[in-house]
Amino acid sequence: MDMLNNPVQEENLDNLFERADFDELESERIAAPRYSYWKSVWKTFFKNKFTVGVAVLLLLIIGFALIQPLHSGYSPVLTPNINNASMKFLKPSAEHIFGTDHVGNEVFDAVWAGARNSIIISFVCTALNMLIGIPIGALWGFSKKMDKWMIEVYNIISNVPFLLLAMILSYVLGAGMRSLIITMTCTEWIFVAYFIRTQVMIIRDREYNMASKCLGTKTWTMILKNILPYLISVIMTYVSRQIPSLISYEVFLSYMGLGLGTTNASLGRTISLYTSYMNGYPHLFWIPVGVLALISISLYIVGQKLADAADPRTHI
Amino acid sequence: MISILIIMLIVFTMVYTMVPRENIFFEDSTYRKLGGKSDDKTEYVYSTWQKLGYLDYVRINDYCLTLYEAGSEDMVRAVSPDSQESQDFVALYTSKGYTVDKYLQSGRYYAYKDIPVINRMLSWLGSLIKIDTPWSVQDPDNPDLERKLYFGRTPTGGVALMGSGTTHKYLLYTDSHFPFIHQNIIKLNFGTSYPTYQGLDVISVLFQTQGTEVKRHVVFETGYEADSGINFGSLRYKPVLDRMDKKKFTDHYAAYDVRKNQPSMIGTSFIMGIFALMMAYLIGLPMGVLMARRKDKLADKLGMIYIIFIIAVPSLAYIYVFRYIGTTVFNLPSVFTTYGPEDIRSWILPIISLALPSIASLMLWTRRYVVDQMNSDYVKFAKSKGLNQREIFGRHIFKNAIIPIAQGIPASLAGCITGAIITESIYSVGGMGKMLPNAINQYNNVMIVALAFIFSSVSVLSVLAGDIVLTKVDPRISLSEKAGRS
Numbered sequence: 001m002d003m004l005n006n007p008v009q010e011e012n013l014d015n016l017f018e019r020a021d022f023d024e025l026e027s028e029r030i031a032a033p034r035y036s037y038w039k040s041v042w043k044t045f046f047k048n049k050f051t052v053g054v055a056v057l058l059l060l061i062i063g064f065a066l067i068q069p070l071h072s073g074y075s076p077v078l079t080p081n082i083n084n085a086s087m088k089f090l091k092p093s094a095e096h097i098f099g100t101d102h103v104g105n106e107v108f109d110a111v112w113a114g115a116r117n118s119i120i121i122s123f124v125c126t127a128l129n130m131l132i133g134i135p136i137g138a139l140w141g142f143s144k145k146m147d148k149w150m151i152e153v154y155n156i157i158s159n160v161p162f163l164l165l166a167m168i169l170s171y172v173l174g175a176g177m178r179s180l181i182i183t184m185t186c187t188e189w190i191f192v193a194y195f196i197r198t199q200v201m202i203i204r205d206r207e208y209n210m211a212s213k214c215l216g217t218k219t220w221t222m223i224l225k226n227i228l229p230y231l232i233s234v235i236m237t238y239v240s241r242q243i244p245s246l247i248s249y250e251v252f253l254s255y256m257g258l259g260l261g262t263t264n265a266s267l268g269r270t271i272s273l274y275t276s277y278m279n280g281y282p283h284l285f286w287i288p289v290g291v292l293a294l295i296s297i298s299l300y301i302v303g304q305k306l307a308d309a310a311d312p313r314t315h316i
Numbered sequence: 317m318i319s320i321l322i323i324m325l326i327v328f329t330m331v332y333t334m335v336p337r338e339n340i341f342f343e344d345s346t347y348r349k350l351g352g353k354s355d356d357k358t359e360y361v362y363s364t365w366q367k368l369g370y371l372d373y374v375r376i377n378d379y380c381l382t383l384y385e386a387g388s389e390d391m392v393r394a395v396s397p398d399s400q401e402s403q404d405f406v407a408l409y410t411s412k413g414y415t416v417d418k419y420l421q422s423g424r425y426y427a428y429k430d431i432p433v434i435n436r437m438l439s440w441l442g443s444l445i446k447i448d449t450p451w452s453v454q455d456p457d458n459p460d461l462e463r464k465l466y467f468g469r470t471p472t473g474g475v476a477l478m479g480s481g482t483t484h485k486y487l488l489y490t491d492s493h494f495p496f497i498h499q500n501i502i503k504l505n506f507g508t509s510y511p512t513y514q515g516l517d518v519i520s521v522l523f524q525t526q527g528t529e530v531k532r533h534v535v536f537e538t539g540y541e542a543d544s545g546i547n548f549g550s551l552r553y554k555p556v557l558d559r560m561d562k563k564k565f566t567d568h569y570a571a572y573d574v575r576k577n578q579p580s581m582i583g584t585s586f587i588m589g590i591f592a593l594m595m596a597y598l599i600g601l602p603m604g605v606l607m608a609r610r611k612d613k614l615a616d617k618l619g620m621i622y623i624i625f626i627i628a629v630p631s632l633a634y635i636y637v638f639r640y641i642g643t644t645v646f647n648l649p650s651v652f653t654t655y656g657p658e659d660i661r662s663w664i665l666p667i668i669s670l671a672l673p674s675i676a677s678l679m680l681w682t683r684r685y686v687v688d689q690m691n692s693d694y695v696k697f698a699k700s701k702g703l704n705q706r707e708i709f710g711r712h713i714f715k716n717a718i719i720p721i722a723q724g725i726p727a728s729l730a731g732c733i734t735g736a737i738i739t740e741s742i743y744s745v746g747g748m749g750k751m752l753p754n755a756i757n758q759y760n761n762v763m764i765v766a767l768a769f770i771f772s773s774v775s776v777l778s779v780l781a782g783d784i785v786l787t788k789v790d791p792r793i794s795l796s797e798k799a800g801r802s
Contacts, residue, residue, distance in 0.1 A: 155319040159772040160326055164764060167756050168334045241627060248630035252738060255632055256753055289633045300628035
């Protein structure tokens with residue numbers, strides 16, 4: 001109290017303060033550290049060394065599967081060594097990395113050509129399913145009126161025998177990649193939509209969405225800005241399960257003789273063809289199965305880890 | 317209900333308009349025997365299509381029979397291509413919208429008209445349920461047939477409600493075979509199978525026992541003794557009796573099924589499914605709880621590896637891997653048919669293979685639900701009350717975690733009926749799962765339609781049953797309230 005009343009020290013007191021003018025630019029700056037969603041996703045993803053290892057392995061496998069068949073020109077119809085008994089059923093060696101099969105073809109080429117088709121089909125189908133399923137599912141979850149009808153549509157589409165559809169499409173369009181892709185999208189999207197619908201319903205009535213609605217936000221804006229970002233990690237989890245399951249479908253259909261047809265390489269047909277040699281020449285069976293398992297598992301793991309990383313709660 | 321109808325309409329359209337109708341003859345041996353371009357072949361093709369309901373088929377002969385007596389001179393003259401009647405026939409049926417064509421050899425006329433899919437479906441639905449009454453049999457050669465219902469005994473000693481004038485002799489009867497009380501009054505009629513299992517009802521293809529006849533010593537009602545596998549309960553009306561029939565039976569009920577030594581297709585699938593289901597729940601549930609209790613420890617990690625393996629690896633691949641282990645290490649048969657269904661060894665591998673994926677998904681979901689419950693307030697409260705772990709898990713957590721799992725039980729039960737396509741194909745089990753792919757590959761359209769109907773109604777009903785189970789397990793949930801939420 002003494003100090004303040006002392007007139008001598010008034011001068012010094014003035015010097016203690018600095019004049020602070022209003023700075024428009026400075027007021028816009030946020031003190032908290034900058035947060036970028038996608039940067040954080042990648043940062044979290046690359047933190048785990050095991051995940052990065054699997055991702056690199058996966059990229060190598062996919063790259064190899066996409067490029068190798070172009071180089072080898074393998075086709076199941078061509079059997080140049082069919083009359084050469086010395087070329088059949090060779091064990092894996094430096095010259096024939098995966099050995100040779102019952103018609104003298106390289107198993108190595110057959111496996112990668114099949115893997116290429118499986119990977120392409122599963123990726124294209126997943127992308128299509130998501131593109132169709134997510135918007136429909138989001139709307140479905142939002143509108144109660146639509147829900148009543150869509151549940152019936154879901155009941156119908158999910159009960160049409162899948163094999164029958166596959167066969168009929170292969171009639172109408174001819175067996176091949178196109179008919180297979182259509183088969184696997186024209187019923188699968190409804191499951192994606194159903195899944196998204198349930199997720200949307202769960203967060204539809206949260207307070208922040210209610211508030212947004214009261215403020216007059218349009219439905220689509222709400223879906224795009226409020227809900228879908230929230231669902232990224234859930235969708236990612238779904239995708240990481242869908243890709244292996246579609247590979248499994250392709251393999252199954254080819255095994256039933258309804259898949260890619262005899263002119264296209266396919267892992268499923270390769271496996272079902274080689275099964276009969278399982279006891280005599282086990283490498284013929286185990287190598288395609290192993291490659292198939294490797295692709296599926298690494299796809300699944302990378303997908304799961306990406307989904308984990310996409311969850312903002314892991315970014316802290 | 318409406319959704320089942322729409323599914324059937326889609327299936328009908330797909331099967332009967334999109335599959336080329338010529339394809340149904342691929343598997344037909346009679347068709348193959350008929351030579352190149354004979355009239356017999358045309359006749360066979362069109363009458364088969366008519367029988368299967370593709371089209372309405374009229375021959376000039378049928379038309380002339382309405383005008384003249386069979387075999388008369390007028391008749392012979394009228395059926396020839398250039399007669400006045402033939403011209404009338406062409407004019408009449410063209411005006412009705414039929415397509416008129418000529419037989420290649422004789423040059424006679426015939427006409428056909430496609431039946432719309434909608435009409436076919438309606439007539440299929442109309443004849444779906446058959447009720448056996450004393451007026452079911454209409455046999456012009458047997459006008460004095462008595463029409464009555466009465467009580468009696470079966471030759472094997474059971475009590476029975478019997479009928480005369482009915483299709484079946486024993487309408488309701490008891491015997492020593494599961495399910496002990498049988499009825500023949502209401503039957504589902506899916507039509508006759510074609511081209512595989514020709515002449516058999518679809519229902520009996522699916523439900524009749526397979527394998528070889530089980531013969532035992534039987535005394536027939538005439539006193540005639542023989543070794544036969546006859547199932548007396550299945551006695552049906554037979555219009556024309558042969559010598560053996562007359563030796564065995566005193567009345568017209570002489571058509572019967574025989575008992576065979578292997579379970580029916582639906583039975584095989586069901587046995588396999590039930591055991592796999594039991595195994596899945598007995599292993600999957602405790603494992604899921606264990607994983608949740610030891611979260612992030614070794615047991616949890618091992619379980620996770622198993623789940624990832626099953627989810628990520630295509631089922632075809634892991635079933636083969638598993639079969640390889642089973643056959644080499646445990647010396648079990650690699651296919652079902654090696655020892656047949658009488659030997660328990662045949663069942664082990666298929667059942668375990670079928671259970672593998674269910675175990676994985678049960679483990680995954682049980683773990684998820686239990687972990688969710690473990691973090692809830694009431695569990696913390698129970699802990700602070702001083703309850704021990706066993707009590708908390710058994711009484712509190714499990715009761716709540718089981719609710720969503722219980723909802724899936726009816727659906728898994730229904731899955732037992734529809735069979736497992738991959739498992740049954742790999743182990744060559746004679747069950748339902750193989751039926752649909754086989755029917756599709758062999759163009760057995762009647763069978764496809766019947767299976768689609770069975771499968772879709774079973775699955776729609778099981779969803780309904782699942783909701784009911786949900787309300788039984790959790791009294792807080794009521795179905796009427798459920799409409800607004802997910």
